[in-house]
Amino acid sequence: MLELLAWGDTGWGDELVRGTLMTLAVAVCSFALGQVFGTLGASAKLNGGIVTRALAEIYTTVVRGVPELLVIYLLFFGTGNAIMGVASLFGYTGYIEVNAFTIGTLSVGLISGAYSTEVIRGAIQAVPFGQIEAGRALGMSRARILFRILLPQTLRYALPGLGNVWQLTLKDTALISVTALAELMRSAQVAAGVTRDPFLFYAVAAVLYLVLTSISTYAFDRAERHSNRGVRRA
Amino acid sequence: MNKTLASIAAGMALFAAASVVEAPAAHAQTKVRIATEGAYLPWNGMDASGKLIGFEIDLSAELCKRIGATCEVMAQDWDGIIPGLQSRKYDLIMAGMSITDERKQVISFAGPYATEPTVFAAMKGSPLLALNLPTTSVDMSEISPDEQKLIDQSAAAVKGKTVGVQVSTIQQNMVEQLMPGVEVRAYDKVDNMGLDLVSGRIDAIVADRSAIEGLIKAGEQNKDITKFGPAFSRGVLGEGVGIGLRKADTELQGKLDKAIKDATADGTITKLSTQWFGYDTSIK
Amino acid sequence: MNLSIMWDAVPKLLAGVPVTLQLVGLALLFGFALAAGVAWMRLSASKLLSRIAAGYVFVFRGTPLLVQIFLIYYGLGQFQAVRASIFWDILREPYWCGVIALTLNTAAYTSEMIRGGVQSVPHGQIEAARACGFSRLMVFRRIVAPIAVRQALPAYGNEIILMVKASSLASTITLLEITGIARRIISQSFAVFEVFIVAGAIYLLINFLITRLIRYAEWRVTPHLRRPA
Structure with a gap:
């Protein structure tokens, strides 16, 4: 059994570890992208006009209401053509390669962003409006109000929710295995197929995912404690 | 920083x-x-x-x-x-x-x-193997009465059985078009189809001969997978x-x-x- | 975009709705029962029981559902001992493997919601009920359960929707629910977009209806928040 997990050309140990790193890379990039989408979505929902608000609403409803697998499939087969369609509008007809990593990150990021939108929106709304008024009364500029009052508190309120979104994002990366990107799930599937030992490889994959989730849970707990250090406990 | x-x-x-x-x-x-x-x-x-x-x-x-x-x-x-x-x-x-x-x-x-021709396979000891279907080649581009008999015989054998195919393959077409009454289970990969044949979830598989031989050779657990019946080619199976x-x-x-x-x-x-x-x- | 392919796909995909709903319904039913047990263990005074429950929740919340499905379907089927056991009658069917995986998954999340709901009940209210001579069962039925349900319902609504979406992964073990049928249609027509867009719309509709139902349920259990007529 152990020789199946060996390092190098005879075993699958190195493939699985590389897959884990790839999973981590996709998850981190998707989560970061998700924060961009989430911030845009939240500000559209809170401050946008009727059109941007509707767009943000459609975005979160559709992406959160359709199975992740479908979102990934649609983007996987769609982005290439869409990007080339846009490029051809500008007169470029050559081939533009969009690799599996980019598409995977984009699709998981889109999903991550839809959930983040709600978390960030809730967190912004949790900041008492009186504080912003107070800031204005003291003559603070908009940027200063944003950086001194809104952001630090939004971050604190959003952290627990974002921790959940991160876990979701991390686990959703397993679905990119359908795009043949060599992340953890894909490596486990290939190894299980070649060696005919699915139990071993899926169990190892499960353990590796658990390692990733426990480390990140710990990190988010620390971050939460850090951000709450000035808050009196009831 | x-x-x-x-x-x-x-x-x-x-x-x-x-x-x-x-x-x-x-x-x-x-x-x-x-x-x-x-x-x-x-x-x-x-x-x-x-x-x-x-x-x-x-x-x-x-x-x-x-x-x-x-x-x-x-x-x-x-x-x-x-x-x-x-x-x-x-x-x-x-x-x-x-x-x-x-x-x-x-x-x-x-x-x-x-x-490569298409063949069926089942596990050693399966009643399907006991039928001893003839193993002649059946070219389905022009089906002679003898060949039609072989197709019908095979269809009767797998009728009511659960047969694994790889999704979107010529074998799936063949079973669905020529062999009514079969419960077809479509797999994403041949490997997974093999796992389910060995575990007994399905009665038979149908795939291209070399892929089945590839499965048999792939591991100790698979050594009891056995081909049976005619070797089909052409017609619905393509060119x-x-x-x-x-x-x-x-x-x-x-x-x-x-x-x-x-x-x-x-x-x-x-x-x-x-x-x-x-x-x-x-x-x- | 080919509209006629989309139109043809609609009835075929709708035929998968009952399977999807069955999978989700059974998983939620069994999952809730299991979750109640796990939450009870988690809240029990016994350290051992509490640890076991926590471990279960940790494992099933910390790994992707896809891994769980494959582990249960292909992983368990690999062992002769499993195949010889009485469980094989259930485990040999992809349908039940799907139900089991979804059940175990949702139970882990639901147990935490139940725990949160029960813990949200102010202790004073329980004490007050006891002082009034309520039996344990009556305390649970009249005080703990209503408050806990009210507290946990919004989160549970989300969980139902997540389950509807998660059921699409059952297509990876040959089940022909909505996504499985979509993949099968695509394998013949190769029209990925058309078919997946229709499938997506069906999921969206199901989830919309569920959201409405949950809203209604929330309204029902919070009469105290309604404005007097």
Whole structure:
């Protein structure tokens, strides 16, 4: 059994570890992208006009209401053509390669962003409006109000929710295995197929995912404690 | 902090520079990207280092040399392999894909470069093997009364049974069109179909002969998988295995057709075939 | 975009709705029962029981559902001992493997919601009920359960929707629910977009209806928040 997990050309140990790193890379990039989408979505929902608000609403409803697998499939087969369609509008007809990593990150990021939108929106709304008024009364500029009052508190309120979104994002990366990107799930599937030992490889994959989730849970707990250090406990 | 930022920036700049330098070199020769499944030995598969191997990997290298292109072979799941071609994820498909009318409606083919009959298999001790169906070849392009009898016999044998096929394959078509009353279970990969046959979830599988032999050889657990019944070919099973490509790429199709013809004539395909299959699958 | 393919796909995909709903319904039913047990263990005074429950929740919340499905379907089927056991009658069917995987998954999340709901009940209210001579069962039925349900319902609504979406992964083990049928249609027509867009719309509709139902349920259990007529 152990020789199946060996390092190098005879075993699958190195493939699985590389897959884990790839999973981590996709998850981190998707989560970061998700924060961009989430911030845009939240500000559209809170401050946008009727059109941007509707767009943000459609975005979160559709992406959160359709199975992740479908979102990934649609983007996987769609982005290439869409990007080339846009490029051809500008007169470029050559081939533009969009690799599996980019598409995977984009699709998981889109999903991550839809959930983040709600978390960030809730967190912004949790900041008492009186504080912003107070800031204005003291003559603070908009940027200063944003950086001194809104952001630090939004971050604190959003952290627990974002921790959940991160876990979701991390686990959703397993679905990119359908795009043949060599992340953890894909490596486990290939190894299980070649060696005919699915139990071993899926169990190892499960353990590796658990390692990733426990480390990140710990990190988010620390971050939460850090951000709450000035808050009196009831 | 600033140091890290600086080094990241430097790294990105280097990377950008590298890709700019590399780009013109790649354009000198046509670059062709080929998709294969990587889970269909001996046609195509993966070794323990995660590298693609198999008959089609070697053949693709040979054909690319002949058409003067640089090739890159990549893995793509079978059920998305045609949509992936259409959305330009790659330019060619070499994945044991038979040339059928259904597929020709959406893509075109170069070749065929090989052919393999379709057979059923069950586990040793299965009542299906006890039927002792004749193992003659059945060419379904023109079905003689004798051959029709063989098809009917096979259909009667698997009627009411659960039969595993790989999704979107000629074998799925064959069972669904010619063998009514079969509970078809469609799998994403041949490997998974094999796992379920061995575990007893399904009564039989049907696939291309070499893929079944690949399964039998793949591991100790699979040694009891046994082929049975006639070896079917042509008709609903198509006209042999070819290279799939987009309909617009007629120039590439012409070049590949010629390369395949030459490689067949000079025995290259026979050589590669004997190496991977143990016998000659080339088109005579 | 080919509209006629989309139109043809609608009835075929709708035929998968009952399977999807069955999978989700059974998983939620069994999952809730299991979750109640796990939450009880988690809240029990026994360290051992609490640890076991916590471990279960940790494992099933910390790994992707896809891994769990494959582990249960292909992983367990690999062992002769499993195949010889009485469980094989259930485990050999992809349908039940799907139900089991979804059940185990949702139970892990639901147990935490139940725990949160029960813990949200102010202790004073329980004490007050006891002082009034309520039996343990009556305390649970009249005090703990209503408050806990009210507290946990919005989160549970989300969980139902997540389950509907998660059921699409059952297509990876040959089940022909909505996504499975979609993949099968695509394998014949190769029209990825058309078919997946229709499938997506069906999921969206199901989830919209569920959201409405949950809203209604929330309204029902919070009469105290309504403005007097």
